[in-house]
Amino acid sequence: MAISRRDALTLSGLALASSALTGCTNSGTPEAPKESVKSASDYKAPIPDTNKTRVVVVGGGWSGLSIAKNTKIFAPNADVVLVEQRHEFVSCPLSNLWLVDKIELEYLTHDYIQAARNGNYTYFQATAIGLDREKQILETSDGNIEYDYLVFAPGIDYDYSRWTKDIAFENRLRTEYPAGFIPGSEHMTLRNKILNFKGGNFLMTVPAGNYRCLPAPYERACVVADYFKQNNIKGKVILLDENNTITIKEKGFQSAFDELYADYIEYVPGTVIHKIDLDNRMVFTEFDEFEFADASFYPHVRGAKILERVGLAKDAKNMLEGHINPLTYEAIDAKNVFITGDARPMGFSKSGNTSNSEGFIVARNIAQRINKTAVLKWEPPTTTCFSAISIAPEKAIYIYTQYSYNVKTKAFDFADTVSSEDWKKDGEVNAASIYDWADSIYNDMFGSKEIS
8 A cells, every 4th residue: 555645745854853963064165264254143043032031942842842832831931942853743652553544644743833823932943953051052054042941852863783883784774674763754664564565574673771662662563463464464573572571561462462463473572683684684583583574673762862962961872871960851061951851861751741741840840940939849750651452443551650769779660550451341442542642632732633
């Protein structure tokens, strides 16, 4: 099945959620005369000057959008600017349903201009490329912005280094077998792979560590297996998991693997890939080898590289451990700079709902400083997560959790967890709640949007 023209047009031109430097040079261009070199002030971004306290948010994902909106709510006199290089927002949560043709892409796609208009802040479409921490200036592809407070919410990048050091091979993995966990073209590629799959083994991987959206690879395995089953495709999902067991909602996913998809999912836990042979479509582990007709390789994740490039972290591969205050989200050695969302190092789930609730907390923290009121003590984010088990009929499982902080050990843990993993009993109610949750949170970030 080919992708629709509308979907292609909507996704075309989308960039990665995280900001990136161009890194381009032109050695053939002679050096400009000194008198032609302009000062930083000559490269001001085309946004109005202000006498108000300015809060600049880099990254228009679930955390950045929440921070921009809630900062204006808590500090209405602040001037808030959202810097985002994409022209439109496409949701990663719920995208697994789009991959198997269950929902329209329009339901996942939202309008930054609408969000800024409704939230009474400025949406500035540009890419962050540098940072002058002394002068408190953010450098962007379309000019410099002075700030009083700066928030980086750039999301994740992939880390393929455990599989290869060869850039050409990494590029093949990215383009031929994309992970599909950063919204954009890779989702389009993965969707076409699934909808046009003719049979054989469809190989997927689950990385170790705190990767983006813990249940999503297992959900994806279920809905793809269900698609194969409903369409009589002689195919099987092979799910190679670096973890020794299903990382979250284990009871619900494992029972679905066993009872619904025994002939369509082969789950292999505790599996570390030692070699990938793309030409012969083979994967080798310590004890086994797996042949595949098609695949989606999900590598480890890391903090977005922009954080290294602007000097906020020496190595964001370690997810900024030691580079931010885990209780306030403040960057170490950078005045009035915060890092939040999936780039942060704390062990909270890297999910849309978690990032959105973190945005609320960070926005309130910044607003209290602007308003010169007492900054409240640490507050945990919340994770609300629905995972589809099947498409026909629609069934899902659910988990809600908050987090605790142990002052003595300085460690975070789960707290107040509620789950609904009996998909036979509660599956249809949970599935309906997926859309209730999505409608509510999309409306919170952008304004009303109805299901297609």
